[in-house]
Structure formats: C-alpha cells, structure tokens
Amino acid sequence: MFVGSFWSLVPAIIAIVLALITKEVYSSLFVGIIAGGLLYSSFSFEGTIQHVFVDGMIAQLSDSWNVGILIFLVVLGSMVMLMNRAGGSSAFGWWAINHVKTKAGAQVATIVLGILIFIDDYFNCLTVGSVMRPLTDKHKISREKLAYLIDATAAPICIIAPISSWAAAVTGFVDGANGLTLFVRAIPYNFYAILTIVMMFTLTFAGFDYGPMKKTVLEIKPDESDFRKKVASSITGADDQPTPPVSMKGRVEHLVVPIVVLFISCVIGMIYTGGFFSGENFIDAFSNSDASVGLVYGSVAALLITIVFYVATKVLTFNECMNAIPEGFKSMVPAILILTFAWTLKSMTDSLGAKDYVAGLVSGFAGNSAVISMLPAIIFVVALFLAFSTGTSWGTFGILIPIVVGVFGADLANELMIISISACMAGAVCGDHCSPISDTTIMASAGAQCNHISHVSTQLPYAITAAAVSFVAYILAGFIKSWFICLPLGIVLMIGTILVIKGITTKEA
Template structure:
C-alpha cells in the first residue's frame, strides 16, 4: 500500500469518526437514556461499527467505536455510567453486556479456549510437516483449481456438526491444497463460510438444529419443525448451488474477481499487504511429516468433538438421565463439547508426533505459544463483537424488531415470509448473531400462525415457510456481517485478512439474498416448495451467467487462456 493510498484511508477514517461524533452530539441534546431504548437507535451502534469497518478497513477501532456509542446512548451520556456499561454491566436476567462480563461467561470462554487449542493443533501439524505433506499428496490427486475448490466445498458439507468446528477444520485441511492451486485466501474464506452456517441450518444432526428446536415455544416438536423447514430454506440451498455454479463455471465478480485474478496471474493469494497470519506462514516445517500426520489428528478431532458434544447432551449418562444420539445433540452444550473434543484431539496429536518422532517434546511445546499468537486476531474481534451485541441488547433491539414483525403480520400475509426474511437479515447483520435472531423471531412467527396450537392446514404451511424465512434471513445476515463470529472464524480458518473476506463475500451473499427474497415472495403466494425453489435456482443461474459475461470482458485473451488452464 503506497503512502498516497494510506493518506486517503486516514482521511476517510477521520471523516467517518467526525460524522459519528456529530450524530452522537445530536443524540446527546435531543434524547434521554430511556427515550432511545426499543427504538431505531438500538441498531445505531452495530450499524456504525459495520460501516466504519467496511469503509476504513480497520476492524478493531470500528468495533470499539460502536461499543462506546452504545454505552453512551444507554447511560444518557453519563461518563461513569458509560464506563461501567462498556466493561461491567449485566442485564437483570443475567445476560452479559460489558466486555469483562462477556469474558467471564462460560460459553464465551469455552469458544475462546476452543480457538486457542485449534490454533495450537494447526501449529503442530504445520511444524510436523503434516500440512505440507497433505498438500503435496492432494496436489498430485487434485489437478485443478476447480477440483481444489470443489474438494473444499465437499469437506465443508461433510463437517455439518457445528459451524465453529467447520470453519477452523476445513481451513486447516484445505489451505495447503488451495494455496498450491492459486486459490486466493479470500475465495477460500468464502467457501469455508458458505459451508458453515448454510450447511448447519439444513442439517438435522447439528448444534444449529438443537438451537432452533430450543426456540420453538409450547409443546411443539422442535426437531420435526426444523426438518419441515429444510425445503423452504432458500438462502442455504441456493448458497450451496451458487458455490458449485461459481466454481464449475469459473465465475467471479466484484472484489473477489480482483483477488482471484491476482492469485491466478501473479500467485498473489492476498492482494492486499495486510497479512495478519504472516508469522504463522513463516513457521518452520519438519521434513519427516507424512499425510497421516494431518489426517489422523483431524479424524481424532472430529471423533472426539462428536463424543464431547453428545457427552454434554447426556448420551453417556445412566438411568433416567440417559438420552439417545439425536436427543443428545439437541441438548448438547457446543462450547463445552468442543473444548472437551479439541483437548483430547490435542493430547492424541502430541502423543502421535512424539511416538513417531516427527517432533521433539521441546518443539511440541514451542507450538503452544505459536498457536495462541495465530488466534489473537480472531479472539480480539470476537470479544469486541460479543460486547457490541451486548450494547445492542441493552438498548432493546429485540423488542424493537419484534414490533416490526408483528405490525407486518396484520396486512401483508402473503408477503410475510419475504418481510420476515428481510427483518431477519437486518437483525442478524446488525447484531452479528443468527442464534440471537432465531431466539427473537421464531417464537413470534409461531405465535402469529399457531397461537392456540390448533392451526389450520394453510396457517401451518405458512408457519413453516415463515420459520424457514426467519432461519434463512438469520443465516444470510450472519454471512454478511463483519461482526459475526462465524465470519470471523472463517477468516481465521483461511488465514485471510478479515475485511478482505467480508468485502469479497458481500456481493455473493447479497446476490443470493436477492434471489431468496424473490423466492419467498413466490412461496408466500404459491405455498409450494417445488415451484419456488426451482424458480429461485433458475433465477440464480441467469444472474450468475450475466455476471460471468460482464466479468469475462475485463480479461484479455491470454489471461482467459491462463485461467482456463488452472
């Protein structure tokens, strides 16, 4: 990045910060702490953070400015109240708002420990030479860029248990392969992200199915309702179709086209100079490593994580507390289960490498701080993102959005699935959490169509469509948001600059969102999945072919020839 570009970014950053200060001054003189709650002001902090991050390419300060603005609004611009809200405040129901309370939450701590252990595992596999050996083996079997990308998609689909586990595992395994075939890190991050939440939300045996079923009110069978929503989950299904179409047809557009062009023509996997994982790439690699030094640790990790999750769900309990496999998943604690699984996966890997003598004990211990350092960036972003969500919750974003849904239900019944989809996208994008969006909207949707528990066949069908629209919109917003935990972990898994990942993925996600919105309009009127889904698939294909035609015009004949040979 030259000095002129840096100066331009600095000017934009200053202008954006001054604009935020001006808006906050207006709020200080025109609002009170009570008047901003459960209003559009509740969405101001995350919107500010997201806009700043996308415009300035600087994520840490953008998130922190969003946090401070939320605390100022909540406290009525009182200094002491603002400070306490940023760091220490909790809700009356025990929900965490402040940064310190977020870090004291057992679920959040479990996710951070899981991240650190995964970082250590990746460092071990790299130091042992397992990643390099697997990359060499795969490059002799996977001959093309298309094959490397399809293999990434296939692995992502197979690891449907949990989105966090998916993001980091797929990235660790496939990064050596995609690097050898000149697939940009931004494209790898997109493939990881698009096979995380979109796959989990249509997999009945996953932590996501458990979450959704838990949000269904009353005595309804949550898992049964979840399964019925799958054919109507257009964003998830169309995202899978989109990945395959983009890969097979070699179609790229928007900022992703620049990243892929640089990767193909110049072997530049990053495009930008900001490479937060550069130190990890410079790590020493052992010469004794074999393919099994990556495959066995990954398989052990998968097995132990599955066992850990069903253990927390009561699968290994005795007597009345014992549950079946599916019920154990539905009742599992993903945070605890993943920590248990990753810990035993780490122990297995250490024993394997020591017995095979590919690493000495000292080399194994040296990988611990290296793995931790590699995860500092996602840990910081996650911590700030959780705190920003706490600010949004404290300002009453949930009741505000719930009111919008209930108002929409009164006069736009056939359009309601499409409206719910848009509201879910906006809420999930602003808060960075799809699960939080489920928790807010699913009970409202169920009560709109089946308040008494005796819904007619037509109302029941609309309830399923609307529930699916809520789930699809939540995943879409999560997919687009730079403060989403899965988006952050996808960047970490691909070892990509986070803002590069967000800016390159956004046009793809918005394309799929637009087609999904139209599909939900069709579904609201036809109430037939076999009409709306094929309609959406055809529309998506037409749109992508249009983008391909326009983008191909920007490539010279020699560049197109080189791309075809990759």
C-alpha cells in the same frame, strides 16, 4: 426514560452506522457499547463506567457459557497451528500433484480440500492456496480462479459445519435457546453457502467461466521444484528462516486424523452433556446438550490426542507441539475481541429493553403475513450489505442475530425464526465473500498469490449470481417454510442459471 423505547435500539444502530462509515468493526462496536451505557445511566459518568465494564463486559466474560466458547476457540487455534506445523496439508498437496491428471480434477481436489478443512476459515485460506497452487499452476488454472475456489470454500463451508469456530460464535450470540440446535436446524436454509458449493462444482464440470474470470490466464510458469519446502514456507511465512517450522515428515493422515478426531470427540462431548450416556437417545441428547461445555470437552480431548499422535509418529517433538499452542492462541485474538465486544453490546441493548420494544413493533405486523414472510429475504440483504461494508461476518452476526432473536423470540418451534437466523448468517457470509476489505478475501488472494483487486473483480459476478438465486430461495422459504421444498428448488435454479449463462456466453463467443 430510555428503557423499553426506540432508544433501546440506538446502540446497535450507532454500531451499524459507524461500521458502514469507518469500515472498522472493533471501534464501532465499542462506541455502540458506550452509547448503551450512557443511555442506561441517563448520562451519568460513574453509572456509565459501572454499567459498561461491570454489568457488561466483565459480566459477559464471567458467564460460564461465554467462557466455554472462548476456551474452544483458543484450543481450536492451537489445533490449527499444530496441523499446519505437522505438514499434513503439504503432504496432501504432494499427493495431489502426483495423482490428479486433469484441469477439472485439479479444481475438484482444491474444492475437496477446502471442504475438508471446515473447522476454521483462517486455517482454510492459509493452507488450501499454499498446498494447491503448484497443482493448479501445472494445469494452467489462473490464480484468480484459484483464489475464488479458496474464498468460496472458506466461510461458506465453516458456516454450515456444526463443529467449527463459526458455529461456536453463532451459538454465543443466541440467547434464550439452545444455540447449537438452532445452528444445526438452520443449515438446510443456508442457501448462499450450499448454492456456492453447487455453483463451484457446476462450473468445474461444465468446463467454463464467465465475466472477467473468463479472460484470466496463468501469467507465470508452473514450478514444481522443492514443492514441500515451498508450501511449508508459504503456510508459516517463514521464507527467510533456514529451517521453516513446518515438518517435512508430515503425511496426509496428519491432516485428516486430527480433524476426524476433533469432530468425533466434540460430538461425544456434546451428547455427554445432553445425557446420552444416562439413557437419552442421540437426537434428544444432541438437542439438549450444553454446546459450550461439550465443545470444550471435545476440543481439549482432540488436542491431547493430536499431540500424542504427532509425537508418536515423530512429525513434531513435544517441545515443538508446546510452542505451537501459544501461537494458536494469538491467531484467535481478533475473533475473541469481536465476540467480547458483540456480547457486551448485546448486554447493553438487553438492559435497555430492546427485545420487548422490538417484539411490540413486530406484533403490529402480525396480521400481515406477507410482510412477515418477506422478512428472511430482507434480513439476507441487510446482512449482506452490512458485511460487505464492514468486511466481517462475525461483527454482522453480533449486531443482527440478537435483533432477529428479539423480533421472533427464541422459539425453536417457529420455523420462520430458524429461516431468518439462517438468512442473517447467509447474508453475512455473502457480504464477507464479496467485500474487498474482508480478511478472508484478503487471505484468499494471498494464499493464491493473486492480485487482490483482480481477485475481487473476478469473484464478484460469481458471488452476485449465487446471492441472487439465494434471495429468490429466501422469498420462497418465507412463504413455504420447508427446506425439503426450497433447497432442491434452489439447487435446480442454481444449476439452471449457470447453464443458461453458459449458453449465452457461448453464443456471444
């Protein structure tokens, strides 16, 4: 009765509506899951419990691909905690404050550090603000501007980095295709993330701000005293501890080396699973890789190398390294919970035949190429609105990506499917970037020690500008279907828009 009909979409719709109303994703996803179980079992209590927990949650957590993604996230959380406690981030900030001599240089250094920490947005927010705050204070850059630079190099960087917690999450939501290959192919179409980076550099080198950001000033006196201890305390929240757990012996290489090792080892792990060492060429091996297994191989190897590196260079003892590992696990619990619920919701809609129903609906539009070509731009707006309302990109991925795959099919030869998946990711990041209830937005405020509402209000015009240009780029991409053309056009349009705004604000002044 309910299978293969409109009712198959009801669990996802319930999750979306509740997320918009409650601004809370965990309970919304769970209620959607229960609704799916009730529909599948025709409202049988025993059948619902069986389908939700055995066929759904337990089955998803028993799936080898999903388990691999969860292991990668746990190991990644442990590495992030180790890098924090080794003091490499504070060492980078100490180096920067002694070598960067201009206001533009301070902003560029902040952006570069944000780009360098691409593996996780939480790690990014927790370190960049704490490390760069004394430097930006020295050059009288407002805390609101620092918060924007932190926020704009957190999620937007992670969503275009193939070795990151975000890439792992996205690949876990894609069924029927190589999720990592899809993620990599979607990167050039992730207009919001790329154009946000372009916008930051353009604003920095053009030397101006606009909107509420233009009126912000640094309201505190810069203080460079005892820099490294202050950074260590702010990273760990250990201000009241006599001996903060961040090492004072850390150097820049204690940040850079683990990140480089993680990237290289994960690439090696993935091409190994794709048959590179059995004769396949690099491209085919990467495309055919088992990302879940490859990321586990690479991350575990990187974790072991990092521990040996830290112990050998005496920045952390072996016991300190071991103590950091469970703390890193704890930091990933919210991400793991969202993934578990999203996977289970997806299994509910799959069992109700949502893919077949949606595919049948879309086939009715097959003759109208204009409507189909506009879908990426529409998906971008829907994802933006959902992520803004709920404050979570990952929850938006879990709800929308399976629907997008159901609309277009898991066909990597379909360029419009690639564009639409990227539009979903870009819209989710944009909404997360704008949302006052987003965890990354809140952490960016905390990292910069900036009033949260002030951060949101000053960042919003910048995010809306990038979103508007991205929307136009997705309209073009839907019809042209080539990032070689659309991405350069988007970059030119972004730079041009900023320069026009500068001209207008200069005349008004």
